[in-house]
Amino acid sequence: MEKIKIIDLFCGAGGKTLGFVDDRFCGNFESIFAVDSDKSAIETYNKNFKHKGILAEIEEILTSGVSIPQADVVIGGPPCQGFSLLNRNRKEDLRRALWQPYLEIVEASGALCFVMENVPALLKSIEFENITNQAQKIGFSIKSGVLTAADYGVPQLRKRAFVIGWKANKLMPPLFPPTPTHAAPEKNSTLPKWPTVKEAIGDLAPPVGTSIRDVPPPYDLQFGRNPTELSLKRYKAVPPGGNRFDLQRNAPEITPNCWLKKKSGGTDLFGRMWWDRPSPTIRTEFFKPEKGRYLHPAQDRPITHREGARLMGFPDDFVFEGSKIEIAKQIGNAVPPRLAGAVARCLFDMLKKSK
Structure with a gap:
């Protein structure tokens, strides 16, 4: 099976891309388009990946005439400060609305599925309802959940929300959340313990x-x-x-x-x-x-x-x-590459079975 094409929006240094394209984490994907507005992050991204990222605001991509390539998957984490508990008083934070151009690019790319990553508070927000409604309007079904990075081999108790969208008329539902590879020490599990x-x-x-x-x-x-x-x-x-x-x-x-x-x-x-x-x-x-x-x-x-x-x-x-x-x-x-890789394998299994 040839490599699956991904677009990484709000790519940052490339933790998500690394989890998808590197054989140490998944490796069944290739990046064909990446965007971020942070200059040093794009310099890091371009130092590590064959396909070079673009330094731009995501809204500029939609208004500047840049051609959106066709891709199988769009991944990305719109900046999370607007949902963060550390920023709870800024209810009108414009960063909350960046999911809108994200979904516009999902639609323009012809993607079969997308992954949106954010802080857990996203899933309890009115914006999540709006994201779900808009995704359904453009033909996607939705699954969501909060993943703990340590459950997937990361030595960190980081919790992140993931929203998975897929074209239900073309794909089988993903087996999400991914099956953990590690378990907390106090659990009676045969899995390896959380890394320390x-x-x-x-x-x-x-x-x-x-x-x-x-x-x-x-x-x-x-x-x-x-x-x-x-x-x-x-x-x-x-x-x-x-x-x-x-x-x-x-x-x-x-x-x-x-x-x-x-x-x-x-x-x-x-x-x-x-x-x-x-x-x-x-x-x-x-x-x-x-x-x-x-x-x-x-x-x-x-x-x-x-x-x-x-x-x-x-x-x-x-x-x-x-x-x-x-x-x-x-x-x-960043998104821990090993956590991104667990989600990537979940999508790869869905795409492989559907094809």
């Missing part, structure tokens, strides 16, 4: 500098911050699995006043990862421990960019372009 932080990054030596170095992978991204003496003391006050509340108890004299006044709240802030568990969700500022549970399990520092990339499941031979902040954004915004 130690399995993902335990072999890496500590960072030796604070800038990108001209060395081979994996150490090209194994750089850290340059903490102040005060920050270093704060890191040391957090025990394995601890968080800002341990800092408050162990060293109140160096705890920020705003944390001392806040006696409750999330337990991941300024938290230290566990060796024997998957990591929490890797977001775009994972190099800042004040943003989440991003302290190294055993060393008094935040995780490095290489460690963030590995916890997302990117192979060491995947090349990132851009500044440190831009690369971190690409990593945190």
Whole structure:
């Protein structure tokens, strides 16, 4: 069977594309068209894939006369900030509406199916109802669900919503959600246990500098911050699995006043990862421990960019372009390739059976 043609909208650095086209994850697809508005992300995408992505806003693709190629599958994750719990007060966020040009390109491409990925809150929004209604109008049936990345071999407890659309008059329904390949340690399962932080990054030596170095992978991204003496003391006050509340108890004299006044709240802030568990969700500022549970399990520092990339499941031979902040954004915004690969295999089985 020849390669199945995909279009990747909002492609970012290419985590979704990698999951679909790389034999390590699926490999039965080829990318023929990709778009993103982030310059450094497109530079990363173009460094890693044969077909080059286009730097543009998705609306520009529809109005600029660019020819939409015919494809079998459209994949993409319209920016999720409008649905995010971290952005709950911005009800009129225009990023919510980007599913509309996404579906216009799905229709123009003649695709038989599509995959839309977003934060879990999408599935409880009025926009999801609108997406479903519009998809049905252009001939698609819909399945949706929330997948946990660790269930598919990613060392990270990331949860993402997936919406699968398929032409019911041409295809059999997909077997979605994909069958998990891994299981939580507490489950009585014959599947391998969730991969852990130690399995993902335990072999890496500590960072030796604070800038990108001209060395081979994996150490090209194994750089850290340059903490102040005060920050270093704060890191040391957090025990394995601890968080800002341990800092408050162990060293109140160096705890920020705003944390001392806040006696409750999330337990991941300024938290230290566990060796024997998957990591929490890797977001775009994972190099800042004040943003989440991003302290190294055993060393008094935040995780490095290489460690963030590995916890997302990117192979060491995947090349990132851009500044440190831009690369971190690409990593945190990506779909883990192994998770994308599980969805890709689900679609491949549907297309193979139907053909």
